[in-house]
Amino acid sequence: MKRLITQHTYISVTAVALMLALFSLVLFTPAWAYTLDKTQQEINLTNTIFGYLSLIIFVIGYIFVLAEEFTRLRKSKPIIIAAGLIWLIVGVGYAVHGDTETAGIAVRHNILDYAELFLFLLAAMTFINMMEERNVFAALRTWLVLKNFSLRQIYWITGTLAFFISPIADNLSTALLMGAVVLAVGNSHIKFVTVGCINIVVAANAGGAFSPFGDITTLMVWQQGVLQFKEFFSLFTPALVNWLVPAVMMSLVVEKAPPAFHKEHQQQMKTGGVTIILLFLMTIAVSVTTHSILNLPPVLGMMTGLGVLKVYGYYLSQHEPVVIDHGHIHHHHKDNIRDMSEIHGDHTDVVRRFDIFKVVERASWDTLMFFYGVVLCVGGLSTLGYLALLSDTLYGSLGTLWANILIGVLSAVIDNIPVMFAVLTMNPAMNTNEWLMVTLTTGVGGSLLSVGSAAGIALMGQAQGTYTFLSHLKWSWAIALGYVLSILTHLWINGV
Known part of the structure; x- marks a missing residue:
């Protein structure tokens, strides 16, 4: 320490x-x-x-x-x-x-x-947190872990995914997601975890550099009007070189052996996960289009998309099966759930529904x-x-x-x-x-x-x-x- x-x-x-x-x-x-x-x-x-x-x-x-x-x-x-x-x-x-x-x-x-x-940023963070709440990232992580790839394969898969996910989901969220995969499969391989994490950091930062959505700095440049949306993609090849050069060198110390790990509990994507992904992509498309053609600020498209997401969250809260706790209440403060009844003592039946405003609260x-x-x-x-x-x-x-x-x-x-x-x-x-x-x-x-x-x-x-x-x-x-x-x-x- x-x-x-x-x-x-x-x-x-x-x-x-x-x-x-x-x-x-x-x-x-x-x-x-x-x-x-x-x-x-x-x-x-x-x-x-x-x-x-x-x-x-x-x-x-x-x-x-x-x-x-x-x-x-x-x-x-x-x-x-x-x-x-x-x-x-x-x-x-x-x-x-x-x-x-x-x-x-x-x-x-x-x-x-x-x-x-x-x-x-608030709109973008809410979309990402919503996808996380619907187990979109957890399902991806589970799939990677349970495929029994070798350590070197996982090294390249996590790096590649970090490079291509970060332009959409931002480099911080991407790094945490891929880092969880590396830690889940390589907890007994210190060298693999070390270079795997470095590889993810470099890949996530490089991937975020060629997209307005990949990093706060690129977002600022785009919002300022200094560069147009399509011009960022001129940085794809330089960013790829920035990641691949150290990635190739570090890969030489990664073993080809399969990892020894305990299979984690499988997590499946919740209802609405795919819909939220599509809504996010549509929101980005609207923001880019209105900014390029009508010269409207990108935030207008993002906030409109956030409004649509909130309406969809209302749909989920009305149609998703409710969760009823019987007996002792030890987790009535669970994230993203709204308490629908008054609590009297420790032995109360509580009906909990999805609440999108709890997702908004989880923004950074x-x-x-x-x-x-x-x-x-x-x-x-x-x-x-x-x-x-x-x-x-x-x-x-x-x-x-x-x-x-x-x-x-x-x-x-x-x-x-x-x-x-x-x-x-x-x-x-x-x-x-x-x-x-x-x-x-x-x-x-x-x-x-x-x-x-x-x-x-x-x-x-x-x-x-x-x-x-x-x-x-x-x-x-x-x-x-x-x-x-x-x-x-x-x-x-x-x-x-």
Whole structure:
């Protein structure tokens, strides 16, 4: 335990050091102001007490975010507080300079951006949780486990499925699903579990990079209108290279022998599972079509699909056989079930029906609230003038290519959500291929370290003691090779 805490402390210190190094470059670069829109001019407050205080608050808040693993303080809590304090300082700073309008306009613009992403993610998470409740993923896992594949076959099957499921179901859900399969069949094969988990993390992150639905960062790029839906698929081959290069190298240490495991209880898909999958695919199709043809925000299609899903949930609650508990009530709080009677004592008959609002409750609210804090923190620093300076420092001094490569490496240490939102807020002058490049590097760069992506962090918790930061670090050289070759592949296929 002590060693694990030390590892996370080291990563936290490294992340903060990199952040401070970047900000120090900004602090000593000549400041310049840039426009929020055509009518509102931002004031440069980078070299004032308001700017310094905001930077300090952001860094302190992010230290707590990075320390979540051993403080047990959810990452959304410190970052939301930091966001509020930063915007308070921004408002005071602008008011001191005689401007009481721009800060309010800027924060409302950020809140609107967040609202669209929040509703989109809430709808997507509800669909995924609904499929999980209907045992869609459990049925797939059971089928894989009971087929008696060899360890090497399971290694490639789980990696392939992770790569192709994550563009639809998001990389975090995909990693947890495939990780459960690896743990179920390989609990006595430590080396297999280790490389199997690494393979899943790399595959899920790579698969999520060529789809707007595969990762929050790609969703942000699509929602911002920087790239069109079909343009993301130009990253398919580079993403495939990013996964296959380390996957082939790691497969050499996986045994071909069949796994020794106890067959788990078979789980079948519940009624409505296939219908929900079709509804999800139709919802995605509607979102993409209305955005491409009518230029309507994708969130409109997703929320409409969520409404249809809720109506279908009502149908299930009325037609699915009810569950009646007789006698002692020891599980009346079971997930996704609504209590239909008053409880009097411990010996009461309880009728329980499916309730879709219980599914909505299971959305990752910490992630959604964390995203709020990130959007507003980055927006506040942008309004102070820091992101304009950072953009000038990175893209002006290093050039677009090296800046995009460096941003991908930074996303392995700093969460890729704030990294990508910062890039979108900077809005550097880049062509389509250059935006594809930064989308790729930010999406797959998190695979370099186990703590660089939500998928890696989740699997470390799922496979405690087996898949660790150090076990992942041993293969970082292979992942880095895949990272470099994926960039070269992108440059070769899509151009500079």
